[in-house]
Amino acid sequence: MDLFEIDDYRLALKTRFKEVQIRRPALTWRRLAAEIQVQYTLFI
């Protein structure tokens, strides 16, 4: 989906996350938090 059509940054991130998850089925928010070394609670 074109991110420029979305008006909310949280929704934009969630949308792109789902698209990336299709390519990387093992990807979870917890794993993403670990990858970029931020607290998982940011995504809750």
Place this chain on the structure above:
Amino acid sequence: MLNSETSHLNEDHLFLICRALELFPEEIEFVTLLRQYAVAKDSEYREHLNRRIRELQRTKSLSASTATLTSNSVDQQIRYLFAPLCQIIHMAMDIPAYRKDPRRLCSLLSIHLTQLKEILRILSQNDFIELEDDGLTPRKVKPTKISFWPRSPNDALSHKYHQNQLIARLNNTQDKDKYSFLATFTADENSFLKIKSEFQSFLKKVERIASESRDEHVYQVSFDLLKWL
């Protein structure tokens, strides 16, 4: 915080997430602007940000609709449409194994490394991927998943070209990896239109199935319905 209306990610975290999710630079700028708007309190500032957001959306939409009018982009698009195997390699970039090591495609598609690099360059010039300095390793790949042809009457010529490529490949594909059928029947003009419409519905199902699927292989489907007599 992603599910909270009252707390927000800070810009550093937002940037890290955007990068991890492979957003392109202009997308990161846009999402950052959306965040600024979400946290802004002052009504004038919010109005200012809202204007910028709308401008960016408008510019983006204009650049998308006029993209085909610039000779450079037309040239790149034509190269994409007609470069042998370009669309196959484009779809293959969604598959982690080939994305990580595109060289594997050379033996599988019987092409030389220089041909592969040329195709990757075309994909990069069409903004489908971003390449590392080696011209071979994709740094970023825009998720595409599925590509329909022809998308417009202008694509009809390239559709014919790729059909020939498909037929050649079909002859070299094992039975377990393909499904073919041929039907000949009598009908009328109205039935022709109904079948055409049914196939368009079927394509929507294909799109849904593919979008929910893992990216492991590249497949191609082609359908021809024609009047003989």
